[in-house]
Amino acid sequence: MSSPIGCAVVGYGPKHNFGWAHSAWIEATPDLRLVAVCDIDPERTTAAKRAFACIRTYNHVPDVWEDDEIDLVSIVTPHFTHCPLTLEAFAAGKHVVVEKAMCLNVEDATAMIEAGKRSSRMLAVHHNRRHDGNFRRIKQIVQSGAIGEVFHIELSAGGYGEPDSGWYREKHKSGGAFFFWGPHAVDWALDLIPQRIVGVSGFFHKLLWHGMSNEDQTRAIVRFENGTVADITWSHLAAVRKPLWRILGAKGGILDPGGGGNVGYEKQINGPSGGSLTLVTYGEDGRHEQEVPYMESDWHTYWQDIADHLLRGGPVPVSGEFGRRVIGILEAAERSSRSGQTEEAPYE
Ligand SMILES: NC(=O)c1ccc[n+]([C@@H]2O[C@H](COP(=O)([O-])OP(=O)(O)OC[C@H]3O[C@@H](n4cnc5c(N)ncnc54)[C@H](O)[C@@H]3O)[C@@H](O)[C@H]2O)c1
DSSP, X not given: OOSSEEEEEEOOOSSSOHXXXXXXXXXXXXXXXXXXXXXXXXXXXXXXXXXXXXXXXXXXXXHHXXXXXXXXXXXXXXXXXXXXXXXXXXXXXXXXXXXXXXXXXXXXXXXXHHHHHHTXXXXXXXXXXXXXXXXXHHHHHHHXXXXXXXXXXXXXXXXXXXXXXXXGGOHHHHOOGGGTTHHHHHHHHHHXXXXXXXXXXXXXXXXXXXXXXXXXXXXXXXXXXTSOEEEEEEESBOXXXXXXXXXXXXXXXXXXXXXXXXXXXXXXXXXXXXXXXXXXXXXXXXXXXXXXXXXXXXXXXXXXXXXXXXXXXXXXXXBHHHHHHHHHHHHHHHHHHHHSSOBXXXXX
C-alpha cells in the first residue's frame, strides 16, 4: 500500500458531528486521503459534500466496497451496525476503523476479529479518548509513581434525565446504557491497570425512564489480579453527582471533577483541554495538594498511528482483541447484575 491511503467514512451523523470529525482527522493526516463519505441519509451526504468539496458521496454502502480507490473505511454508524458493516468491509478487502462501542457482544467481536485475520486486513477500534488531555495527565502522574501503587479507581458520569431520542435509547440497537460512555471508561481503566481481570460485578437499575429500553443506571466493579479495583458508573438517575475520576494510590490520590473540558472534537480535531485536576501526595513532610492543568488532547495521534501501522508496520493503535476485552467487561457486568454473583470476564 502506498501513501496517501484512500479512505471512506461510513456514517456522517448529526448527533455528535462525528462523521465530520473522522473525515477531518483523515484529511489532516498526510498519509491518509478522504475519498468518500457514505450515509444512507442523503441529507447527511449533502452536509458532507458541503464540508469536504472534493469527495465522492454514496448513499448505498456496497458502492463503498466496490470503490477501488478506497483501502480503509471508518465506520461511524449506530452500534448494532458495527459488526455487519465490518464483516462486509473485510469481505470487500478493506481495512477497518470501527467506532466504539465495537459491537453489541463478545460473539460479534470475535466474528469481526476472525474475519479481519482471514482477509489479512487491519481491525482497529476508535478508543480515541485515550488521547483526552485529562487522561493523558492522569496516566503521566500514575506512571511517574507520584501517588504510589494505585489500588482503587472510581469513574462516574451521566446525570439525571432521560437521554434524547433515537437509537441510543433502544437497547437492541445501542447495547444498553453502558455502551455509549462505558467503552471509554473501561478502556481508560484497562490502559491504566495492565493486569489480568479476575472478576466483574454488575449493578443495573431500571426504575424511572420507561420510555426507553436502555437501563437507567449501570455500574461495573472490576477486580484485577493484584487487588486493584475499578468502579465504573454511568447514570441517568444521578440526582447527586460524583467527580469524573477519583484515584487512590498508596502515597496519594487524584480527583478530576470532569465537566466537559475535553469535549470539543465535534468542532475541532485537536485542542487545548482547558481544565485541571487535584493531585494530593503524602511525603515525609506531610500532605501536599496542587491543581495540575490537563495536558493538550491529541486525538489526531490515533490517525497517524493507523497510517504508521498500514504503511510502516507499527502497532495497531487499539486492536480488535483489546476492543473485545472492553465489550467482555460490559457483558460480564450485565450477566452479574442478573445472577447476583461476580462473573468472569471472558478475556482476562
Ligand atoms: N469516540 C467518541 O468519542 C464518540 C463520540 C460520539 C459518537 N461516537 C460513536 O459514533 C458512532 C455514531 O454515533 P453518532 O452520534 O454519530 O450517531 P448518529 O445517529 O448521529 O449518526 C449515525 C449516522 O449513521 C447513518 N447510518 C445508519 N445506519 C447506516 C448504515 N447501515 N450505513 C451507512 N450509514 C448509516 C445514519 O443515517 C446517521 O447519519 C457511535 O458508535 C457512537 O458511539 C463516538
